[in-house]
Amino acid sequence: MTERLVYADRLVRISLRVSGDGPLLVVAGEVDATNSEALARALERCRPRGRHVTVDTGALTFVDLSGLRVLLLPAVPAEQRWVRLRNVTPSQRRIIGLLGWCDVPEPDQWPETSTAEVPRPVGPPSEGRGGRWWRSRDASS
Numbered sequence: 080m081t082e083r084l085v086y087a088d089r090l091v092r093i094s095l096r097v098s099g100d101g102p103l104l105v106v107a108g109e110v111d112a113t114n115s116e117a118l119a120r121a122l123e124r125c126r127p128r129g130r131h132v133t134v135d136t137g138a139l140t141f142v143d144l145s146g147l148r149v150l151l152l153p154a155v156p157a158e159q160r161w162v163r164l165r166n167v168t169p170s171q172r173r174i175i176g177l178l179g180w181c182d183v184p185e186p187d188q189w190p191e192t193s194t195a196e197v198p199r200p201v202g203p204p205s206e207g208r209g210g211r212w213w214r215s216r217d218a219s220s
Contacts, residue, residue, distance in 0.1 A: 137166030
């Protein structure tokens, strides 16, 4: 299996691994509005004609809505989606579920059990804009 860097910026690193099973993009770091378009271009460039691309999200520490739209293709009918997710973390699965996009990833791509910690508030609610800051139970104070 060979691996090469496809894209990197100060937030994210996208590597391509090619094997007999097809392309695997490994996304590590953070995907947001500043680099989600680069992720979309990387997916398109690495997609073999008529086949799917597998994306390993296990090292993805943050993804906003623009990144999720790129990864999950929610506007595309389910039978035409060509991105497959692997190593979806419990927090990613939770966000996808909250958005109502639970049916998007293939069922065999989800972990069997969840070890996600329930977040807890660490500060008072803010006045006006914003909300509470949240921290998982295992985070240090």
